[in-house]
Structures are given as structure tokens and as C-alpha cells.
Amino acid sequence: MKKKIILIDGSFYLYRAYYALPNLINNKGYPTGAIYGFINMFNKIIKMNINSYFLIIFDAKGISFRKKIFSKYKSTRINMPVNLIIQIKPLFKIIQAMGYNVISIKNIEADDIIGTLSLQAEKKNYFVFIFSIDKDIAQLVTQNIKIVNPINYSISGPKEIYKKYGVYPKFISDLLALSGDPIDNIPGVPGIGNRIGQNLINKLGDLKYIYKNINYIDNINFRGGNNIKKKLLKYKKLVFLYHKLTKIKTNILINIDNLNLKMKTQKKNLKYLFKLYKFNKWIKNFHC
Template identity: 80%
Template sequence: MKKKIILIDGTFYLYRAYYALPNLTNSHGYPTGAIYGFINMFNKIIKMNVNSYFLIIFDTKGKSFRQKIFNEYKLNRKKMPHNLIIQTKPLYKIIQAMGYNVIYIKNIEADDIIGTLSVYAEKKNYFVFIFSIDKDIAQLVTKNTKIINPINYSISGPKEIYLKYGVYPKFISDLLALSGDSIDNIPGVPGIGKKIGQKLINKLGNLKNIYNNINYINNFNFRGGINIKKKLIQYQKLVFLYHKLTKIKTNIILNKEYLTFKIKPKIKYLKYLFRLYEFNKINN
């Protein structure tokens, strides 16, 4: 029977926990809500996935290659609150003491680490489940790699991704490059929204195929086909730049210890950390 690898978008859970318990502190006034909330949510995932391996991936400070090639990338994001920043390192220590690998790499986005791990694990014949709400992650979905929504725990395979986004997983990055992604501050091509993007992809395929067959656009039942063609030609350079932003890397060099998928708990140290942060009622 195939083993399961669970990849967790740690940054999503970190923020979710922080905003759920913003005022929780220990008796010394040290904020602990993000740590406490995260561990409770993580324990729930562990219970739901017995006999699985778990890797928790975080974003870090630093300029990713995307920010280097496009200054506006994620420029609309708020800075991490100070009270959350000071809880991240203690949280990493607790997760590691529980026996699980915390993965973060300076200047590398969590999505690219998740992409690399998912491809590696699938090649090693594992089932991969990614706990994430990030639409970019949808491009990683295959028959053996699925996304679990961290809020309602619904599972998405290729069919569900198609029903949700109107294109199959391998075209998600093309769709986002064409129609834009407001969350990451990627503008897309003006006048080409989600529906036109879906139609172009489902008729012609990926961006390269769309541009290779740009003269056939008028043959399809597109309202304003001439205008669509003009926009695509006008924004050709930019749309391929946007595609570099929306395409998840799957070839990041990772420390070998992250690829062993072993659980090594340090019970004494974990108990010490729980006492330090005064967690008496963690839900196990």
C-alpha cells in the first residue's frame, strides 16, 4: 500500500492561528496565540492522517526571484505583525520537537519548496496531499497529488480543479498569466478575464500554443476576437513574464534530511517547551 506524504502550507496556518487568538499570552506577557492555535490545528491534521509523513513549509523574509524580475509582485501584501514574527521561531522549535521537519529557505517561496517536494514524493511512489488554499498550488495536482482545503477539508484532484477553474491543473499558470492574480498583484492582460482565458486555453492549449496559433483566434466564436488578438500581441512580452511568476518551480535544491520523511520526536524537550509557553491544554 502506498504511503502518504502530507505537505502543509505553514504560513497559511500561522496567520490563521494568529488572527484566531490575537490576545493569548503566557504569564510573562509573551504572545502565544499563533503557536497554540497552529499546534492544535496541526494535531487535528495528524489525527486525520494516521501513518503518514508530514512536512511543514514556510515562507521567509528575503527577495524571491519573482520580486527580482517584477517589482510589483506581492507588493500589496501587508507586513507580518511584530507579535507574529516573534512567535515563528518558538513554533518551529515545537514542531521539530514533535519530530517533524520544518522547511524554509531564504529567498525561496514556500510554493516552490512544496512543488519540488510533491514532484519528488510522487516519483518515489507516494500519495501526496497538500494542505493549502493558494490557487497557484492547483497546478501541482495530478492523479496522485491532491489538494486539501485547510478550512473545509474538501479534496481536489484533476477533475475538481477543472470544475473550479475551468482548465486542467497543467494550465493553471497559463490561466493566471492571462487573466491575472490580484492576490499576488499580477495584472494579466487587460480585457482578457477568466472566461476568455479559459476559452483560449481549452481551444489552443498553453501560452506557447496560443501564440503559435494566434491567427486562428478569429475562427473561434470569441466575441471581439480581433481585439483579443491585438491585446495578446500588445502584451506578449509581459504575459510571458507573468507566466514566470505564476509557474511553480519543482527543481529547488533541498537538504537531504528533508527527503527522508522520518519522524524523530524529542519528548523531554517538547514538554519543556510546553511548560515554557504554558500550554497545559494542547489538544492531542
């Protein structure tokens, strides 16, 4: 029977927890909402996935290769609040004391870590479940790699991705390069939204095939085909740049074999940390 490995987009849960409980503090005035909310949600995932392995992946400080090749990448995002920043290291300590891996690599985005670990785990015959709401992650989906929506816990395989985005997982990065991704501040081609992008991909293929067969656009029932062709030619260089931004890397320097997937709970340390941050509801679980 295949074993399950759960990859958690820690940065998503971190922000979700913080904004759900922004004013939670302990008796010393230290903000604890992000820590408390995160552990609450994580415990729920653990209970839903008994006998699974878990890896929690976070974005790290530093400049990713995407930012280096496109300075406007993610430039519309607001800076992380100070009250959230100071909760990150304590949260990492608690997760590790619980017996789970925290993975964060300077200058590498969490998506690329998740992408690399997903493929490595699939090759080792794991079922992989990625807890993330990031649509970039949809490109990783296969029969053995699935996405779990962190809000309603719905599971998406290739068919569900096609139904949601109008293209199969392997074309998600091409679609985002064409139609843009406002969340990451990737413009896409002006005038080519999701619908046109979907049609181009489903009738011609990925970006390379679209440009290789660009003269066929007039012959495949495209409304305003000539105008679309002109836009594609005008923005060709930029589209392939955007594709470098939307394509998740699956070959970064991390090896799942070097990660300890069976870490033990550090009970005394965990009890100490729960006492320190006044998480009294969890302390009663300890008898050490």
C-alpha cells in the first residue's frame, strides 16, 4: 500500500492564522495569534491524515531568481507585518518540537521546494497531497500528486484542475504566462484573457507549439484571430519571460532522502514552549 506524504504551504497558513487572530497576545504582551492559529490548523490536518508523513514548507528571505529577471514580480504585495515576523521563529521551534520538518531555503520560493519534493516523492511511490491555494501549484498535479484546498479540504486531481482552469495541469504555466497572474504581478499579453488563452492552448498546445503554429490561428475558428496573432508576435519575448516566472522549478538542490520523515516529538521542549506562550489548552496533553 502506498504511503502518503503531505506537503503544506506554510506561508499560506501563516498569513491565514495571523489575520484570523491579529490581536491575540500572551500575558507578557507578546503576539501569539499566528502561532496559535497555525498550530490549530496543522493539528486538524494531522488528525485528517493519520499514518502520513508531513513536510511544512515556507518562503524564506532573499531575492528569488524570478525577482532578478523581472523586478516587478510580486511587487504589489505588502510587506509582512512586524507582529507576524516576530512569531515565525517561535512557530518553527514549536513545529520542530512536535516532530515535523520545517523547510525554508534562502532565495528559493516555497513553490519550487514543493515542486521538487513532489516529484521526488512521486518517484519513490508516495501519494502526494499538497495543501495550498496557490494556482501555480496546479501545474504539479498528476494521478499521484493532488492539491488539497486548505479552506474546504476539497481534493483536486487532473480532471478537477481542467474543470477549474480550462486546461490540464501541464499547461497551467503557459496559461498564466498568456493571460497573466495579478497576484504575482505578471501582466500577461494585453487583450488575451483566460478564455482566449485556454482556446489557444487546447487547440494548439503549449507556448512553443502556439508560436510554431501561429499561422493556423486564422484557421481554427478564432474570433479576431488576426488581432490575436499580432499581439502574440508583439509580446513574444515577454511571454517567454513570463513563462519563466510561472513555471515551477522541480530541480532545486534538496533531496527528500536526506530529510528525516520520522522525527520524534520532543515532549519536554514542547511543553516548555506551550507554557512560555501560554497555550494552556495544549499543556494538559503532556504528562512529562
